[in-house]
Amino acid sequence: MMRLILIAALLASAAPVAVHAHGEPAPAAPSKPVPKEDLLKPPADAARYVVVSEAGQHGSQWRWQLPDGRTAYRWSQELRGWITEMDQVTTFAPDGTIAAMTVRGVTMSGDAAEEFRTANGRATWKTANDAGEAAAGGWYIPAGGVGIANAPLIGALAAAGDKGLTFLPSGKGRMTFGPTEIIQGPAGPKTVQLAFISGILPSPLPVWLDEQKRHFADISYISVIPAGYEGALKQLRDAQEKATADTVAAIAKHFLTPTAKAPVLFDNVRLFDADKGEFLPARAVLAQDGKIAAVGAAGSLEAPAGTRIIDGRGKTLVPGIWDSHLHIGDDWDVLSNMANGITSFRSPGTTFDRAVDATKRRAEGSLLMGEPFISVIIDRKDPLAAQGAEVVSSAEEAIAAVRRVKDAGLWGVKFYTSMNPAWIAPAAAEAHRLGLHVHGHVPATMKPSEAVAAGYDELTHLNFVVMESMPREVIDKANTRARMEGPARYFKDVDLDAPLMKNFVADLAAKKTIIDPTIVIFEGMLTQDGGKPHPAYAPYMGIISPVIERSAFTSGGYPLVEGLTRDDYRKSYAKMVELVGRLHKAGVPIVAGTDGWGIELIRELEIYRQAGFTPAEALRSATILPARIAGADQRTGSIVVGKEADMVLVDGDASTDLGALRRVVTVVSDGYVMDADELRKAAGYSGRPK
Numbered sequence: 001m002m003r004l005i006l007i008a009a010l011l012a013s014a015a016p017v018a019v020h021a022h023g024e025p026a027p028a029a030p031s032k033p034v035p036k037e038d039l040l041k042p043p044a045d046a047a048r049y050v051v052v053s054e055a056g057q058h059g060s061q062w063r064w065q066l067p068d069g070r071t072a073y074r075w076s077q078e079l080r081g082w083i084t085e086m087d088q089v090t091t092f093a094p095d096g097t098i099a100a101m102t103v104r105g106v107t108m109s110g111d112a113a114e115e116f117r118t119a120n121g122r123a124t125w126k127t128a129n130d131a132g133e134a135a136a137g138g139w140y141i142p143a144g145g146v147g148i149a150n151a152p153l154i155g156a157l158a159a160a161g162d163k164g165l166t167f168l169p170s171g172k173g174r175m176t177f178g179p180t181e182i183i184q185g186p187a188g189p190k191t192v193q194l195a196f197i198s199g200i201l202p203s204p205l206p207v208w209l210d211e212q213k214r215h216f217a218d219i220s221y222i223s224v225i226p227a228g229y230e231g232a233l234k235q236l237r238d239a240q241e242k243a244t245a246d247t248v249a250a251i252a253k254h255f256l257t258p259t260a261k262a263p264v265l266f267d268n269v270r271l272f273d274a275d276k277g278e279f280l281p282a283r284a285v286l287a288q289d290g291k292i293a294a295v296g297a298a299g300s301l302e303a304p305a306g307t308r309i310i311d312g313r314g315k316t317l318v319p320g321i322w323d324s325h326l327h328i329g330d331d332w333d334v335l336s337n338m339a340n341g342i343t344s345f346r347s348p349g350t351t352f353d354r355a356v357d358a359t360k361r362r363a364e365g366s367l368l369m370g371e372p373f374i375s376v377i378i379d380r381k382d383p384l385a386a387q388g389a390e391v392v393s394s395a396e397e398a399i400a401a402v403r404r405v406k407d408a409g410l411w412g413v414k415f416y417t418s419m420n421p422a423w424i425a426p427a428a429a430e431a432h433r434l435g436l437h438v439h440g441h442v443p444a445t446m447k448p449s450e451a452v453a454a455g456y457d458e459l460t461h462l463n464f465v466v467m468e469s470m471p472r473e474v475i476d477k478a479n480t481r482a483r484m485e486g487p488a489r490y491f492k493d494v495d496l497d498a499p500l501m502k503n504f505v506a507d508l509a510a511k512k513t514i515i516d517p518t519i520v521i522f523e524g525m526l527t528q529d530g531g532k533p534h535p536a537y538a539p540y541m542g543i544i545s546p547v548i549e550r551s552a553f554t555s556g557g558y559p560l561v562e563g564l565t566r567d568d569y570r571k572s573y574a575k576m577v578e579l580v581g582r583l584h585k586a587g588v589p590i591v592a593g594t595d596g597w598g599i600e601l602i603r604e605l606e607i608y609r610q611a612g613f614t615p616a617e618a619l620r621s622a623t624i625l626p627a628r629i630a631g632a633d634q635r636t637g638s639i640v641v642g643k644e645a646d647m648v649l650v651d652g653d654a655s656t657d658l659g660a661l662r663r664v665v666t667v668v669s670d671g672y673v674m675d676a677d678e679l680r681k682a683a684g685y686s687g688r689p690k
Contacts, residue, residue: 033106033113040087042074048227049148049217051077053387054234054351059084061148061224073146075105079222080384080417081480082108088146093118096152097138103145110559112144123168129530129556138166141200143550147224151215157197158213164199171546173199178243183232190229192216192236194243202545202684203332204247206240221387241330245361248331251682252368260672263288264645265303269312270653271295274319274624274638277616279655285317287645290671295641308673310666316654318619318661319638320344320370320646320669322626323601325460325516325593328358332683334369337598339679341648341661343370343669344636346593346626348414348439348460348516349377351388355410370669373630375412375437376405378427382418384479389416398427405436411630412437414460417479421446421454428455437629439516442467444479449504458514458629461595462522462576463487465515465583468504469494485561488526492571496582505579509586514629517580518595520604526573529566530556536596536603539662539689543680544599581611591629592622599689602661615655645671662689 042048042062051059059077066072070091077084086105093099103114111128118124124133127143139153157165157175164174178194191211196204208217217225219236264287271283282298286307294301303309320343328334328347337345347355355374361367378401379389390401398419405413413431415424421443428438432455439458442451448459448468459465466487467475474486494501508515524534533541537553560566584590592608594600601622608618627637636644647668652660664676677688 033111034104036085036105039085039105040072040074040089042072046074049224050227050230051075051222051224052230052233053222055385055387055389055391056383057230058222060227061146063148063151071149073149075146079108080386081477081482084108084112086112086144086146088149090149092152096156098140101140101142101145103142106559107144110556114142114144116140116142129554130550132169134169136168138168140168141547147218148215154195154197154207154209154215155213158195158209167199171199173197176204179239181232181235181239183229183235185226185232186228194236194240196243200545200547202336202548203330204244206244208236208240241357244331245367248335248368249361249366251335252366254682255368255674255679256365256672260674261290262673263293263304263307264668264673265301265307265309266312266317266647266649267301267309268298269315269317269649270655271639272316272318272616272619272623272654274620275640277614277620279316279616279653283317285639285647287647287668287671287673290645292639292641292643292645295639310649312649314651314653315665316650316652316660317639318648318650318654319623320636320648320667321601321661322346322592322622322637323594323598324591324622324626324629325518325595326598327595328354328369328372328374329597331367331369333597334358334367335679336683336685338368338370338667338669338674339664339676339683339685340598340601341650341664341667341676342598342601343646343648343667344373344627344630344632345370345598346373346375346411346591346630348375348412348593349386349388350374352376352390352404352408352410356408359409371632371636373411373632375414375439376401376408376410377414377416377440378402378405378419379416380418380420380423382479384418386416386418392423395420395423395426398423399430402427402430402434402436405431406434410436412439415440415443415451415456417441417443417483419443421450424451424454424456431455439514441483442478445476446478447475449507452508452511452513456513458516459508460516460518462515462517462519462580465504465508465517465579466491466494466576469501484525484558487522487576488558488569488572489561489564490572491575492568494575496575496579501579505582505586505588508583508588512587512589514589514591515580515583516591516593517576518593518604519576519580519607520600521595522573522576523603523607525558526569527566528555528557530554535606536600539659540599541690543685543687543689545684577607577611580608581613584608584611584613584617589625589629590621591626592618599662602658605658605661609658615658618658619654619661 046062046064049061062074073088084107088103091100101116105112114127116125118136123136180193193209210216267284271280284301286294321341323345326345362369377389379385381391392398442448442464470486592604605618624637627633649666651663654660667674
């Protein structure tokens with residue numbers, strides 16, 4: 001969910017975080033979005049783009065000229081109940097840069113309001129979350145707005161060549177060009193060219209250009225493309241992914257060398273024994289031929305000739321980290337995850353093509369990615385179906401989809417919120433017969449206890465555990481935004497000691513039903529006012545991307561439901577943290593996942609600590625426990641002689657400071673020893689997390 005919201009923000013564009021002259025983020029001012037009926041209406045001859053994914057069309061964007069010469073834009077979209085309705089009016093200066101801009105309306109993350117002006121050599125801007133000013137000059141990149149409004153900037157970058165363009169308020173970007181494709185559309189064949197923009201995101205940002213090197217389309221999980229060219233979506237995505245893969249393959253070749261797989265001895269480390277849940281001081285670990293060869297007291301192990309010796313004093317050696325809810329992004333995303341010590345992960349929702357391709361290239365050594373355990377989403381054919389899902393129209397089709405997952409060699413099936421509840425039991429039974437893991441969102445009209453009874457091994461996202469206590473009108477609309485707004489509104493008043501939730505927790509414990517809370521999502525959505533970094537992202541401010549800082553890291557939380565305050569939301573979030581603690585205390589298996597970039601994972605563990613976990617218990621939820629659930633614990637998940645050499649050396653004492661897990665120094669994956677600073681640099685980071 002968080003990823004979809006960010007993608008929408010990036011499609012709309014984004015910009016460096018705004019600050020006052022003294023350098024502190026500006027406080028967010030309360031605002032009320034301009035209603036849809038007061039927004040501009042595109043004329044019949046407006047240029048129209050469609051917002052699409054494999055699941056179908058989700059909305060449209062338009063561009064037209066106003067009588068006074070300004071350029072107007074409009075965006076209308078619905079994504080499973082989340083609404084985007086905004087307009088934008090832009091005045092361009094003679095040199096093509098933005099002289100003035102006004103954005104109005106609402107996005108999935110709240111008020112879209114943004115103003116930008118230049119006057120007397122100064123540029124000023126204000127959004128719902130921040131405000132700032134700087135010397136005028138350069139191209140202003142909005143914090144939001146309508147995605148296609150970036151076309152003039154993209155055209156200017158294409159024309160600027162190697163000298164690039166200066167961005168406002170800071171930074172510089174340039175464009176490089178990739179392959180061309182001939183696609184079919186309303187006017188017949190059309191040649192388009194892939195290009196990559198550097199300087200906006202940590203990794204190159206892809207965009208498609210037309211024959212005149214003007215903006216044509218943005219292809220991503222959710223794409224924006226001129227109306228009539230939707231049929232070219234897969235062709236363009238395949239070409240874009242291949243070009244990215246070719247670039248990242250060279251990075252993998254740099255790290256995955258015979259030298260990197262030479263024996264390595266970590267000496268004088270604090271070792272985390274994940275099997276026993278203990279931190280052991282003054283230990284030594286030798287890895288050789290991709291395996292853990294020996295574990296002993298510090299200074300006690302003899303290193304074979306040619307062994308690399310790493311002094312671990314002041315550092316902690318932990319098993320490779322698992323993110324149990326990390327959708328496979330593009331090749332840059334998985335490289336970033338490796339830089340953060342994620343050597344294994346569960347991807348609960350990946351298309352067949354991407355799953356098979358990424359797994360194959362990882363095995364070949366051309367993709368630097370942790371070991372994936374992949375599920376495919378199965379949802380009913382419905383306007384509210386999940387993007388990238390295998391959509392089905394009957395129990396028989398659901399069972400057939402389960403069999404396709406097995407035939408593809410994947411790990412599990414994930415049922416989604418528009419599934420017919422009657423289809424869950426037969427499809428889950430077939431999945432279990434085939435040895436597949438069953439997890440997912442709980443379908444609308446179904447309670448989580450009913451989903452568990454029908455065959456769920458695991459409930460994904462804590463709000464679907466909370467759903468047991470929700471009013472019927474929330475449960476019945478769980479395939480819309482009600483699945484967020486119901487818990488935000490009502491959970492603060494739920495008595496966890498009353499029979500309903502107390503018995504449900506006990507039943508989950510008795511059945512050993514796994515919970516994947518992704519509670520870090522709810523901290524961001526329910527507690528944040530905007531203008532300050534989310535706790536999950538504060539350590540990464542200044543080292544990843546100023547664009548992401550403004551569009552996501554410092555954005556406001558979930559829009560307030562009428563009649564509620566942010567404090568009401570915070571009370572519901574606090575009850576969620578308490579629920580995680582009660583689940584853990586009752587013996588319910590908890591695995592740590594993010595549903596984000598992966599950098600949120602350590603914050604997830606810190607929240608578990610707040611909920612009553614010990615540091616060792618929190619770390620087990622991201623090491624041996626997910627390995628056990630994935631059926632991989634006999635070969636990974638803990639540092640034991642004979643297991644695969646998947647380890648992470650971090651700076652500090654993780655037994656007292658879980659935040660040390662962000663400070664990754666060395667990553668060992670399948671025996672390959674990699675310097676984390678080099679990995680971060682390759683992924684586009686400019687330094688270590690704070």
